[in-house]
Amino acid sequence: MERITIKTAQEIELMREACRVTATILDEVGEIIRPGMSTEEINSFVHRRTVELGAIPSPLNYKGFPKSVCVSPNDVICHGIPAPFVILKEGDIVNIDVTSFKNGFHGDSSRMFFVGGEAACTPEARELVYATREALMVGIREVRPGKRVGDIGAAIQQFIKETKRGYGIVKEYTGHGLGREFHEAPQVVHVGKRGTGDALKPGMTFTIEPMINAGSAKTALSKVDGWTVRTADGSLSAQWEHTVLVTDAGHEIMTQSPKGLF
Ligand code: MF3
Ligand code: CO
Ligand code: CO
Numbered sequence: 109m110e111r112i113t114i115k116t117a118q119e120i121e122l123m124r125e126a127c128r129v130t131a132t133i134l135d136e137v138g139e140i141i142r143p144g145m146s147t148e149e150i151n152s153f154v155h156r157r158t159v160e161l162g163a164i165p166s167p168l169n170y171k172g173f174p175k176s177v178c179v180s181p182n183d184v185i186c187h188g189i190p191a192p193f194v195i196l197k198e199g200d201i202v203n204i205d206v207t208s209f210k211n212g213f214h215g216d217s218s219r220m221f222f223v224g225g226e227a228a229c230t231p232e233a234r235e236l237v238y239a240t241r242e243a244l245m246v247g248i249r250e251v252r253p254g255k256r257v258g259d260i261g262a263a264i265q266q267f268i269k270e271t272k273r274g275y276g277i278v279k280e281y282t283g284h285g286l287g288r289e290f291h292e293a294p295q296v297v298h299v300g301k302r303g304t305g306d307a308l309k310p311g312m313t314f315t316i317e318p319m320i321n322a323g324s325a326k327t328a329l330s331k332v333d334g335w336t337v338r339t340a341d342g343s344l345s346a347q348w349e350h351t352v353l354v355t356d357a358g359h360e361i362m363t364q365s366p367k368g369l370f
Pocket of ligand 1: 166167168170171173177178187205206207216315317349
């Protein structure tokens, strides 16, 4: 197994800037997203703002990914490819996943947006979106020295079970260490067993990014583009993601919204 890198105080300072770019762009996406917009327009916006903020969009050309941001509406779980023919409509829920590379480091975060406003979306969609955000926060609350990676997944799994909504937790895609690499050790699975997995130590940086389906946890990878991951049963899916640092005292959310939005 690949070793988990421990970032120095200096490296963390550099990485904070990449994370701040990511969070700033997500704040801005919230201001421009509207019904009738194509996901290609979201891509153009994210690409332009990333460059203006002195960063590079990490997804572009990553393992052949053709765009600068992942845009995943409704039953798309993750890795949706922006396209001019994908039009966001009132009542859609959509995940926007931004990763910026600056100072030699990556910052990775994603949020859900209600297209046309929260009131335009069904109660089922709203409930899924908020439960998934809470699942992320429940996972983040586990992060401190002395805890293990498995504690994060266990807490998320327990929380989702307690909602008694029959939601499915996606297992095939996970959180991940990041820093100088987009994806590095450890793998952060969103289910698990307490007291298992790598021990959390100050200076570790990784994402937590639960993907929760309103129906079955089963996923289907698009045979057309080889990237888009959908729910196998066509049910809605939600995801929220933060980059987190393990500190002596506990944790720091590195991709916190500068405007206090998330
Ligand atoms: N940002 C995604 C994650 O959270 C990864 C996207 S990989 C891409 O890990 F190639 F699709 F961009
Ligand atoms: Co991401
Ligand atoms: Co990620």
